[in-house]
Amino acid sequence: MKRFVFFLSLILLFLSSPVHAQPQSIPNGPWVEAEQTVQLQAFLTVDELEKKLLGIEARSKGRLKVEVAGYSATLGYPIFVAKFGEPDENKIGILIQSTIHGDEEAHVVSCVELIQTLATSGNKDVLEILNRMTIWIIPMLNPSGVMFEVDGSRWPKRLNTQTWDPTEWGLPSGHVAPHYYGSRFGVYGYDLNRDFHPNLDFVLNPATNNKPRGSSRQAGFLVTPEARASAALFKALKPKAFIDLHHQYPTYAQGVDDNDMNTLQILGVVISGTSYTDLDGNLYTIAPEVLALSKQMNSLVYQELTENGNSHFGNITKYAPINYPGSALGAYQLNGAAIMLFEIRGGSIYDTGQKANGVFIKQTLNGLWAILMGFVTGEVYDIDPTFYDTEIPGSGPRIRNPHPNPQP
Numbered sequence: 001m002k003r004f005v006f007f008l009s010l011i012l013l014f015l016s017s018p019v020h021a022q023p024q025s026i027p028n029g030p031w032v033e034a035e036q037t038v039q040l041q042a043f044l045t046v047d048e049l050e051k052k053l054l055g056i057e058a059r060s061k062g063r064l065k066v067e068v069a070g071y072s073a074t075l076g077y078p079i080f081v082a083k084f085g086e087p088d089e090n091k092i093g094i095l096i097q098s099t100i101h102g103d104e105e106a107h108v109v110s111c112v113e114l115i116q117t118l119a120t121s122g123n124k125d126v127l128e129i130l131n132r133m134t135i136w137i138i139p140m141l142n143p144s145g146v147m148f149e150v151d152g153s154r155w156p157k158r159l160n161t162q163t164w165d166p167t168e169w170g171l172p173s174g175h176v177a178p179h180y181y182g183s184r185f186g187v188y189g190y191d192l193n194r195d196f197h198p199n200l201d202f203v204l205n206p207a208t209n210n211k212p213r214g215s216s217r218q219a220g221f222l223v224t225p226e227a228r229a230s231a232a233l234f235k236a237l238k239p240k241a242f243i244d245l246h247h248q249y250p251t252y253a254q255g256v257d258d259n260d261m262n263t264l265q266i267l268g269v270v271i272s273g274t275s276y277t278d279l280d281g282n283l284y285t286i287a288p289e290v291l292a293l294s295k296q297m298n299s300l301v302y303q304e305l306t307e308n309g310n311s312h313f314g315n316i317t318k319y320a321p322i323n324y325p326g327s328a329l330g331a332y333q334l335n336g337a338a339i340m341l342f343e344i345r346g347g348s349i350y351d352t353g354q355k356a357n358g359v360f361i362k363q364t365l366n367g368l369w370a371i372l373m374g375f376v377t378g379e380v381y382d383i384d385p386t387f388y389d390t391e392i393p394g395s396g397p398r399i400r401n402p403h404p405n406p407q408p
């Protein structure tokens with residue numbers, strides 16, 4: 001694939017040489033040290049994100065439209081979407097989503113970098129991408145998770161902030177909450193990435209058999225405005241591909257005999273058996289070509305990031321097998337989109353800190369770029385989908401930070 005030097009603003013040659021043959025109780029870092037105070041300034045608040053997006057929009061000469069796709073529950077933070085183009089059956093639609101988990105913030109920065117390049121670059125590949133594709137990017141789906149505070153300091157959390165009220169859905173006041181409802185420091189909210197339903201118009205009501213509590217092997221209930229905002233964008237765009245950007249903690253060794261830590265885990269299959277029947281008996285299936293394209297897209301990114309010259313992005317494995325019809329990835333794949341999970345090492349702040357985040361952001365940008373160019377050139381369709389099954393290694397053993405950070 002033709003490539004050009006992309007995102008020069010992120011120059012980060014922080015990486016130690018791989019060390020093998022150490023026991024996995026002493027995994028390679030970098031880790032946040034126990035006494036280290038983690039700085040969040042490198043990441044963006046909702047206001048800072050808005051300012052950046054509007055600034056880029058103003059300089060984009062009409063390429064970029066920034067819109068509010070909805071508002072977070074309770075606190076009413078805007079959920080921004082950066083739109084390059086409108087739905088068009090002659091164009092390839094791509095939906096990129098980040099920070100569905102509020103404590104996985106590095107990709108807000110990844111998204112802003114990508115948006116800036118698409119909005120302002122004169123590079124001919126960028127112009128060709130914009131000519132052939134409609135790209136919508138949600139840089140921060142869970143702003144109330146990102147903006148969560150403990151003792152007056154911002155301390156992002158996975159869940160959104162929202163209280164379960166069964167009467168809102170016509171259910172008896174004592175009706176149990178969804179299984180993905182919980183609290184952090186006494187403040188309640190939902191794991192948005194279990195709240196999706198393959199019926200994107202699903203409305204929880206007394207007549208449905210799809211009622212809480214449920215389980216992660218079942219669809220969610222679309223009770224959060226954040227998941228509904230994402231689903232509305234998906235329905236409007238009907239994208240060919242959907243990409244969801246996450247972090248992971250704890251992380252994983254590259255293999256049983258390879259003590260290097262992952263830089264990235266990827267996944268293109270999140271529904272076992274390629275179909276799902278909800279509790280009302282409705283069947284949703286993944287078309288064979290959608291499954292194949294998901295595997296091709298994941299394989300393309302793997303091949304691009306592990307090729308010569310990208311060797312420090314080479315520690316890539318598949319995420320362990322899951323079956324999550326209530327995840328955004330699962331619900332959208334059941335609605336015809338090829339999917340890819342980017343799960344970079346490190347729970348942003350708790351684990352590897354900012355030292356390594358720049359590397360992971362660059363890795364994500366190179367992967368996203370490979371996808372965009374792969375669709376523009378058609379190269380993604382040339383990949384044998386079985387590469388995904390046979391050549392991308394499975395997840396290695398789980399490892400934890402040996403210096404747990406005392407911050408909350």
Ligand SMILES: [Zn+2]
Pocket residue numbers: 101104246247
């Ligand atoms: Zn996540």
